[in-house]
Amino acid sequence: MIVDNTPFRDEKTGNNVGKTTVLRLIDYCLGGSAKDIYTDKESKNVNEEVKKFLESTRVVVSLTCANKLDNDSKEVTVRRNFLLRKDLICQINGENVSNDNFEQVLGQKLFGKSFTKPSFRQVISHNIRIDDSRIENALKTLNPYTKNIEYESLHLFLFGCNFDDGERRQEIARKLETECNYKRRLEKNATKSMLSSKLALIENDIQKLKEQKESFDLNPNFEADLAALNEVQFHLTQYGTELSQKLLRKSLIQEAIDDIQKSKSNIDEKLLASIYDQAKRLVPTIQKSFSELLNFHNQMADKKAAFIASEMPKIDEDIDRIKKDIASSNKEAQRLSELVKKSGSYESINELVTEINDKYRDKGALEQSIKQIEESESIIAEEQSLLDEIDRSLFSTDQKALIQKQIDKFNRYFSSTSNELYREQYAIGFEINKDRDGKQYYKFVPFSTNFSTGKKHGEVTCFELAYIQFADSENIPCLHFILNDKKELVHDNQLKKIGKLANEWDNIQYIASILKDKLPSELNSTQNIILELSQEEKLFKF
Numbered sequence: 001m002i003v004d005n006t007p008f009r010d011e012k013t014g015n016n017v018g019k020t021t022v023l024r025l026i027d028y029c030l031g032g033s034a035k036d037i038y039t040d041k042e043s044k045n046v047n048e049e050v051k052k053f054l055e056s057t058r059v060v061v062s063l064t065c066a067n068k069l070d071n072d073s074k075e076v077t078v079r080r081n082f083l084l085r086k087d088l089i090c091q092i093n094g095e096n097v098s099n100d101n102f103e104q105v106l107g108q109k110l111f112g113k114s115f116t117k118p119s120f121r122q123v124i125s126h127n128i129r130i131d132d133s134r135i136e137n138a139l140k141t142l143n144p145y146t147k148n149i150e151y152e153s154l155h156l157f158l159f160g161c162n163f164d165d166g167e168r169r170q171e172i173a174r175k176l177e178t179e180c181n182y183k184r185r186l187e188k189n190a191t192k193s194m195l196s197s198k199l200a201l202i203e204n205d206i207q208k209l210k211e212q213k214e215s216f217d218l219n220p221n222f223e224a225d226l227a228a229l230n231e232v233q234f235h236l237t238q239y240g241t242e243l244s245q246k247l248l249r250k251s252l253i254q255e256a257i258d259d260i261q262k263s264k265s266n267i268d269e270k271l272l273a274s275i276y277d278q279a280k281r282l283v284p285t286i287q288k289s290f291s292e293l294l295n296f297h298n299q300m301a302d303k304k305a306a307f308i309a310s311e312m313p314k315i316d317e318d319i320d321r322i323k324k325d326i327a328s329s330n331k332e333a334q335r336l337s338e339l340v341k342k343s344g345s346y347e348s349i350n351e352l353v354t355e356i357n358d359k360y361r362d363k364g365a366l367e368q369s370i371k372q373i374e375e376s377e378s379i380i381a382e383e384q385s386l387l388d389e390i391d392r393s394l395f396s397t398d399q400k401a402l403i404q405k406q407i408d409k410f411n412r413y414f415s416s417t418s419n420e421l422y423r424e425q426y427a428i429g430f431e432i433n434k435d436r437d438g439k440q441y442y443k444f445v446p447f448s449t450n451f452s453t454g455k456k457h458g459e460v461t462c463f464e465l466a467y468i469q470f471a472d473s474e475n476i477p478c479l480h481f482i483l484n485d486k487k488e489l490v491h492d493n494q495l496k497k498i499g500k501l502a503n504e505w506d507n508i509q510y511i512a513s514i515l516k517d518k519l520p521s522e523l524n525s526t527q528n529i530i531l532e533l534s535q536e537e538k539l540f541k542f
Contacts, residue, residue, distance in 0.1 A: 001523065003516040005532040018539025019513035022531060023130050023483045026511075029063035029078040030128070031103050031121050041131060053540055054082040060089055065110060065479075069509075076109045095279050111477035117170050118154040126158070126467070127479045129460060135486060136456045138446045138463040139428075148433070148441045149173050155444040158467070159406045159428075160474045161399070169390045171307055173439065174256070176383040178308075180437055182252055183376040186245075192373045199366040202359055209356045222340065226353060229336040230360050236329045237364030243322045245372045250315050253308060260304045391440055395432060403430060403442065409474070413466035418459070421497050426459055457490050461498055468508050481509035492520040499523045 002019045024037045038050040053059070060081045066073040081089040090097050097105050107113065107120035115123060125141035128134065134141050139155065149170055156163055163169075190198070340353075393399065407428055415425035430444045446459065464482045471478040487495065499522070502510035516524070516532075533539055 001519065001529045002511070002513040002531045002533070003519060003529055005516060005534050005537075015515070017533040017535060017537075019531075019533060020130060020485050021539050023128075023485055023511070023513060025061050026063055026483060027128050027130065029061055029080055030124060031106060032128075034082050049542070050540065051082075053542070058083065058087075076106075078106065094282065110479070113477065118150070118157050122150070122154050123157065123477075124479050125154075126464065127481065128483045129464070130483060130485045132486075135460060135484070138460050139444055148435055148443065149439070152441045152443070155430075156403070156442065158471075158476070159403070159410060159444075160471075160476050161403045161406050163394055163399070169387065169394070171304060172383055172387050172390070175308060176380065176387060176439075177437070178252055178256055179376060179379050179383060182249060183373065183380065185248070186369065186373050186376060192370060192377075195366050195370050195373070199363065199370065202363050202366065206356065206359045206363065209352060209359065213352055213356065225336055225339045229333065229340055230357060232329050232333045232336060233357055234360040234364045236326065236333060237361045238368045239322050239326045239329065241365050241368035242372075243319065243326070245368070246315055246319050246322065250312065250319070253312060253315070256308045257305045260308070387439065395440055406474075407444075410466065410470045413469045413473075414462060417466045417469075417501070418462040420501065421458055421462055421494050426462055457487070458494050461490070461494075465498075465501055465505070465508065465510075469505070472507060480507050481511060484510070484512040487512045487514040488518040496520050496522050499528065 002022050004015075004017050004019065021037060024032070028034060028037060034054070035046075038047045038054065039045070040047070058081060060079055062077065062079045064075055064077045066075045077091075077093055079089055079091040081087070083089070088099075090099060090102060092102075092105055092109055103120040104114050107115045107123075111120075122142060125134070126139075133144070140151075142151065142154070153163075153170060407430060411427040415427055418424055418426040426446060428444055428446050430442055432440055433443045434440055446463070461482075461484065468478060468480055468482075470476075490498075498510065499520075502508050511530075
């Protein structure tokens with residue numbers, strides 16, 4: 001327990017002394033953001049005094065994680081500060097790690113494996129219950145903008161329902177989403193059906209105008225030159241529309257590639273080798289080099305970028321071709337325009353010709369827009385087909401049976417723990433939903449008849465206690481400690497039972513901040529309290 005030691009009859013408050021900040025510092029060492037330590041969650045205002053203190057006094061935070069609480073334990077030590085560039089300290093077991101590669105290395109050290117989807121931070125998110133959204137939601141532990149498919153991937157992993165094509169499925173879904181967004185942009189002002197209707201009307205107008213033009217007594221050369229000019233202008237419009245669509249598509253793909261490339265780490269290999277040699281002399285048992293981890297990370301990012309950029313060469317080739325066609329057609333249009341203007345019959349049908357040309361330009365633009373929509377529909381159908389193929393396995397009878405089996409196993413721990421705390425049985429269920437684009441996904445939900453805030457906090461605690469027991473039984477890598485804030489809303493009876501369970505189960509460390517006057521007397525002992533703070537003795541001393 002992290003508490004305040006404000007006297008019960010004192011008018012001073014036990015709030016704002018640094019209890020929650022202790023939890024945030026632990027989270028920071030596990031890959032969290034420094035901004036969470038000095039930024040108010042609701043107002044987004046930065047506490048400049050705290051920020052300046054962390055930076056100007058060169059604060060270094062050190063966290064040691066051990067696989068058991070005795071002298072014969074394997075340990076992972078993280079050290080981080082709040083400075084940048086040459087003053088940055090970001091170390092794991094004494095080795096410098098870049099911020100970009102921090103999660104991958106920490107996941108490897110703690111769990112013996114690298115994480116992609118779900119990420120390391122997503123996997124441990126349920127262990128860190130500091131913000132209100134996590135405190136009150138057993139399963140919704142990621143940011144509010146997290147996609148359903150990401151939650152699906154996370155929960156399948158947490159409940160031991162491994163799915164080999166999970167990462168590929170997310171990449172296809174991402175490409176499919178990009179293409180759907182592109183198609184929505186194309187149809188922002190008019191759908192394909194509306195464009196087709198407009199095209200039919202314009203073609204009808206062109207036919208009528210042609211009939212009017214044929215009623216003029218024109219010389220043969222004028223007729224041929226004018227027809228050729230119309231044809232060239234028609235193609236110019238098509239080329240222009242096609243070029244703009246290709247450039248838009250290229251921009252969307254490049255944005256997706258840039259997002260992925262931001263995650264790539266570029267470390268000086270010579271410097272890395274020098275650091276590694278020093279570490280090797282200090283810790284001869286090191287088996288993996290940093291460059292191997294760096295290469296793995298960069299290769300994964302390269303594969304993702306290559307997957308999204310697979311059509312980029314074809315787009316660049318099309319853009320070059322279109323530009324050449326435009327240049328050639330412009331020269332031809334200029335030549336034909338001069339010939340038409342020299343015709344003696346030109347002035348008599350000038351307005352008619354201008355109207356026909358405008359109609360051809362509109363016709364070309366509409367046809368090109370329809371073509372782009374049809375091409376996008378074709379890509380969407382192709383990607384959807386790939387996704388459907390994966391989904392046939394993911395949503396097969398066998399897979400659903402596996403998920404139900406794993407959920408049933410977890411619920412035995414969950415219901416037992418909740419019965420111990422509340423004499424009620426909580427459980428997790430799952431259902432198959434569809435998003436706005438019709439893609440299926442698994443949604444995991446807790447269910448009970450309790451809606452009070454205090455009991456929601458208790459439900460979350462039951463989930464965490466049960467999950468560690470379940471994960472150990474299934475050999476699923478997990479953290480064995482739980483960070484909890486704001487436990488004042490949980491009743492004394494449940495707090496005492498939580499303390500009893502945490503002490504009885506030797507594989508769980510329960511860490512919580514609470515106002516001391518809300519702490520049951522049974523738990524108010526030096527054995528349970530690790531840190532006391534007050535208005536006179538704040539965490540940062542000011």
